[in-house]
Amino acid sequence: xxxxxxxxxxxxxxxxxxxxxxxxxxxxxxxxxxxxxxxxxxxxxxxxxxxxxxxxxxxxxxxxxxxxxxxxxxxxxxxxxxxxxxxxxxxxxxxxxxxxxxxxxxxxxxxxxxxxxxxxxxxxxxxxxxxxxxxxxxxxxxxxxxxxxxxxxxxxxxxxxxxxxxxxxxxxxxxxxxxxxxxxxxxxxxxxxxxxxxxxxxxxxxxxxxxxxxxxxxxxxxxxxxxxxxxxxxxxxxxxxxxxxxxxxxxxxxxxxxxxxxxxxxxxxxxxxxxxxxxxxxxxxxxxxxxxxxxxxxxxxxxxxxxxxxxxxxxxxxxxxxxxxxxxxxxxxxxxxxxxxxxxxxxxxxxxxxxxxxxxxxxxxxxxxxxxxxxxxxxxxxxxxxxxxxxxxxxxx
Amino acid sequence: xxxxxxxxxxxxxxxxxxxxxxxxxxxxxxxxxxxxxxxxxxxxxxxxxxxxxxxxxxxxxxxxxxxxxxxxxxxxxxxxxxxxxxxxxxxxxxxxxxxxxxxxxxxxxxxxxxxxxxxxxxxxxxxxxxxxxxxxxxxxxxxxxxxxxxxxxxxxxxxxxxxx
Numbered sequence: 347x348x349x350x351x352x353x354x355x356x357x358x359x360x361x362x363x364x365x366x367x368x369x370x371x372x373x374x375x376x377x378x379x380x381x382x383x384x385x386x387x388x389x390x391x392x393x394x395x396x397x398x399x400x401x402x403x404x405x406x407x408x409x410x411x412x413x414x415x416x417x418x419x420x421x422x423x424x425x426x427x428x429x430x431x432x433x434x435x436x437x438x439x440x441x442x443x444x445x446x447x448x449x450x451x452x453x454x455x456x457x458x459x460x461x462x463x464x465x466x467x468x469x470x471x472x473x474x475x476x477x478x479x480x481x482x483x484x485x486x487x488x489x490x491x492x493x494x495x496x497x498x499x500x501x502x503x504x505x506x507x508x509x510x511x512x513x514x515x516x517x518x519x520x521x522x523x524x525x526x527x528x529x530x531x532x533x534x535x536x537x538x539x540x541x542x543x544x545x546x547x548x549x550x551x552x553x554x555x556x557x558x559x560x561x562x563x564x565x566x567x568x569x570x571x572x573x574x575x576x577x578x579x580x581x582x583x584x585x586x587x588x589x590x591x592x593x594x595x596x597x598x599x600x601x602x603x604x605x606x607x608x609x610x611x612x613x614x615x616x617x618x619x620x621x622x623x624x625x626x627x628x629x630x631x632x633x634x635x636x637x638x639x640x641x642x643x644x645x646x647x648x649x650x651x652x653x654x655x656x657x658x659x660x661x662x663x664x665x666x667x668x669x670x671x672x673x674x675x676x677x678x679x680x681x682x683x684x685x686x687x688x689x690x691x692x693x694x695x696x697x698x699x700x701x702x703x704x705x706x707x708x709x710x711x712x713x714x715x716x717x718x719x720x721x722x723x724x725x726x727x728x729x730x731x732x733x734x735x736x737x738x739x740x741x742x743x
Numbered sequence: 744x745x746x747x748x749x750x751x752x753x754x755x756x757x758x759x760x761x762x763x764x765x766x767x768x769x770x771x772x773x774x775x776x777x778x779x780x781x782x783x784x785x786x787x788x789x790x791x792x793x794x795x796x797x798x799x800x801x802x803x804x805x806x807x808x809x810x811x812x813x814x815x816x817x818x819x820x821x822x823x824x825x826x827x828x829x830x831x832x833x834x835x836x837x838x839x840x841x842x843x844x845x846x847x848x849x850x851x852x853x854x855x856x857x858x859x860x861x862x863x864x865x866x867x868x869x870x871x872x873x874x875x876x877x878x879x880x881x882x883x884x885x886x887x888x889x890x891x892x893x894x895x896x897x898x899x900x901x902x903x904x905x906x907x
Contacts, residue, residue, distance in 0.1 A: 443771075443772075446771075446772075446775065477794065477795075477866075477868075477869060478794045478798050478869065481795070481798040481802060484798075484802050484806070485798045485802045485806065486801075487806075488801065488802055488805055488806025488807070488810070489801065489805060489806075491806070491810065492778065492805060492806075492809065492810060495810065496775070499771060499813075499817065507817070511814075511817065514810055514813075514814045518806075518807070521806070536870075538869060
């Protein structure tokens, strides 16, 4: 049986371009433009499907039906919403900083689309397998937070500005434990190439997945991903009850749609990164015989992660801002520092693979359990978790 | 050829942003121009095939430094559309110093012959950088981190609440 490889299709396309009279260089350029267009279209289609999916899921969790009027199961609802957003009036508030105001939504989407370039959908099916993949993702995440800051400032609105402040505080703080959580798989794989990390997890029929080796790191990644994706319980950036809507309060019509799109696709990218770094990416049974199966495995794992994020968003209440900050700086960062140090030492010992994995697993469990125990002790002692910043005085009758 | 066109476009963008960062009357705009300059420099690194340096540039300069600068501006000024002059009483002094600096650099570049010997980038460039940090260049690396630690402690000392 021939190998069903998506690469073959790409090579056939390349050959076709050369046959119709392009030079090899020009054909490669057309290849790249074509690949970029596929990624871009996938971005839009995925976004529409995921928005429907999450609304439906949240509806079920909260004992509602969710969208069910337009099309079968309400599937056309996101398209109807998009058409509605198209027809809305595009308002720029007076006193807004026009250029910055218009640039911010574009940059927000740009930062997410760029992250698509390094996500390995299957073996060799990746925009570009650069050798700094993981840091590249961090770089574009930081451009994303910059765009939200620009939106908050340029809107000439106090609530938007407060939302901007919260963006900086939250996203920059949670970037630190997230960077550690992303670096530990890199440390184990010995490469920052996304595909390299996936390949490294293919050993021992799925036991090599990083989620089995470093479960604590996976949990920390999940937590920080919730914060980076501005999702409940970390959705303080757009807390309706506190700051109306946050940085996007003044945006209407399509510009708001861009932010909405960026928000949803950010969650998808975070799920895809979790799949790549911890769930073995495109690895699965028979993937070496039929490489195209990798896309299916990758998408299934990513959707499972997405469901997890949507589930958490639908069920958890919002944290208070001081709780959020202390949780990051007093819990996640120290835990990750200790884990990073221990993992680096274990890897330097030069033991056989299985022993290294077991030692890392042990260190994960011990450190995380110890940290949780300390956290519990601290909470019991200080009771800060239940203390209000402002305690209203209730007159005694 | 294509590389040269890209280089010229990026160079013009970077220089334009740098000038904008100096002359912008709005402090927030100046900071945004600074971000543009950083991004332009990152593209230069990409053109030189130094990918790690490029992404580090974006992470450190745009992700951390520029965001902190903007945050500081937002916290310390009344930020809603206040325009401040970009010159103060030190303007002439700075102008002379910059002119001297440019002259020195031009003289330096015309005198020193740089040994340009393009070689293919090694595959394990990142591993080599990492090893360099903890072997040959461990002292500069540690000194830099101690300096950052001092800055951190200083910031905490400045910002802490004073108890009686």
